[in-house]
Amino acid sequence: MAASWFSGQYVLSVVVLFLLLSSFPSSFDKVSCTEEDEMLPRIGIIGAGLSGTSSAYFLRQLFGKKATIDIFEAGKVGGRAAVININGLNYEAGASVIHKNNHYLVEFSQAFRKNTVRLSHSPGMVGLYGTDDILFQTSDWLAITLAKLVWRYGTDFYNIQSWTKNHIFPKFDRIYKFQDQGLSFTTVEDLLGAMGEDMLNMTKHSIKDVLLDAGLSQRFVDEFGMAAMRNNYGQTTDVHGFVGAVSMAGVEPGLWSVEGGNQRIAENLLWGSKATLVEAKVSTVALIKDELGTGSVSYEVEYEQSGKTNSREYDILILAMPLEGTKNEINFVDFPVKVTPFSQPFHKIVTMFVQGRINKTTFGLNSADDFPPDLFTINRDTFFNSIGKQSPVDSHQKPEKSPPSDYAVWKTFLNQVPSEEQVGKLFDKYEDLRFVDWMAYPEYKPNMDLPPFMLYDRLYYVNAIESAAAAMEMNVIGSKNVALLAFNQWQGNFDKIDELHLPSVSNDKSDL
Ligand SMILES: Cc1cc2nc3c(=O)[nH]c(=O)nc-3n(C[C@H](O)[C@H](O)[C@H](O)COP(=O)(O)OP(=O)(O)OC[C@H]3O[C@@H](n4cnc5c(N)ncnc54)[C@H](O)[C@@H]3O)c2cc1C
Structure with missing residues (x-):
């Protein structure tokens, strides 16, 4: 987390620099535009089901039209909607x-x-x-x-x-409200807790x-x-x-x-996001840059396409497919810790x-x-x-x-x-x-593991939400959370991560 804070400061200082430069006329304008573009992340998404395509859609809304968003799909767009x-x-x-x-x-x-x-x-x-x-x-x-x-x-x-x-729908209304306000959560526990303590408790019985x-x-x-x-x-x-x-x-x-x-929803989201679809199976995710204390990480995604292995590099990587129970397993290499320490x-x-x-x-x-x-x-x-x-x-x-x-x-x-x-x-x-x-x-049971949304710095896992419940809307709630989390961490909006202090939300007493 500390690493991301530093990157937030970096973003802030570039913004200040941009503002200063943009107050100078003409010749500086071009330079400042390039710097602004450089601040945009290269985003990779693995999986083009409802989770991946809605992540692309929300990320486009948050990062704007110039951010690079690639989405990898080994099968058909729509995934389990088919x-x-x-x-x-x-x-x-x-x-x-x-x-x-x-x-x-x-x-x-x-x-x-x-x-x-x-x-x-x-x-x-x-x-x-x-x-x-x-x-x-x-x-x-x-x-x-x-x-x-x-x-x-x-x-x-x-x-x-x-x-x-x-008892149930009003709790969902709360999470929609939080998400409207840009709030995000690093774990499924925190997200369910934000809906209401009783929602988290229900996973225990x-x-x-x-x-x-x-x-x-x-x-x-x-x-x-x-x-x-x-x-x-x-x-x-x-x-x-x-x-x-x-x-x-x-x-x-x-x-x-x-x-x-229903796969049409995913197809439309993909189209609406203007993300680039890469029809390929991702085999490996490697951590290739991890500058401790600067928040600067990058991931190399290795994928197989037409019998060849290619790779691309990203600043933010989103896993929008179940890590367990898939025939398209991904190897995570060169991480200092095991990134998937859960069994689902x-x-x-x-x-x-x-x-x-x-x-x-x-x-x-x-x-x-x-x-x-x-x-x-x-x-x-x-x-x-x-x-x-x-x-x-x-x-x-x-x-x-x-x-x-x-x-x-x-x-x-x-x-x-x-x-x-x-x-x-x-x-x-x-x-x-x-x-x-x-x-x-x-396989659902009381007190089961609820995996986190954040597996490593800027490596996010939408399908963690399925430990609470797998359903199209649940997966989309997960993808909105991950999109907001990635954005808040990139921008240094730390008051919008795992915090519930926005006045209009905390004063909401509806059915608590
Ligand atoms: C039989 C069945 C009935 C269901 N009925 C309902 C229902 O009526 N209503 C409802 O709301 N929900 C229902 N669900 C649940 C719903 O389908 C899921 O919650 C939702 O579709 C999950 O979307 P997703 O994008 O997270 O995952 P998926 O749809 O599984 O998408 C993941 C995508 O990632 C791709 N992928 C995986 N690994 C790789 C890799 N290594 N490289 C590249 N691509 C990869 C896969 O090919 C897949 O397309 C049902 C599920 C099933 C199986």
């Missing part, structure tokens, strides 16, 4: 739904309105699958659904919505305990709570309370996605797509048409987590061939690739069987 093509139509294969309260994603969809048409997801019929049958199902009729919910769960459904509304403490019934937690964790994170109500709360927020109505696929095992998720017909016998139904569009499982031992009927993301595409009239496209979430027999249990007739494997999100 589509799969079945019979000529695209479907969301990774991150599929966005919540109406996701401030940044809503903002991006408005900024790139022309390219980001929002598709709303109206809640259809939902079922819960117990040990070997559908034990609860909503109805097409709202009044009947409400009566069934009250019969089975009392006022729990109302209570969970008011819990997220009164299971969501099961958090929900029971909030007054929800054991039955609701074991059924709806479990269904949400299995569907959203492939895990159970043993996950920690913060990620569990993010997952429960999906119970609220008002979910949407982007026409053409990732949870594998398989998404299975079929075009086919539900096996009514397995689900005890008279007709496959009685199957709810979304079915969630609640038992740890059930081999699938959820099944959902899919709509294509693009209204302009046409199917390649007409499927049988009783077929639909179904997406099933599982923790491992199923056997043929298991597929047959779910679908009695099918074609286009496809699997997508994801190293999806961290």
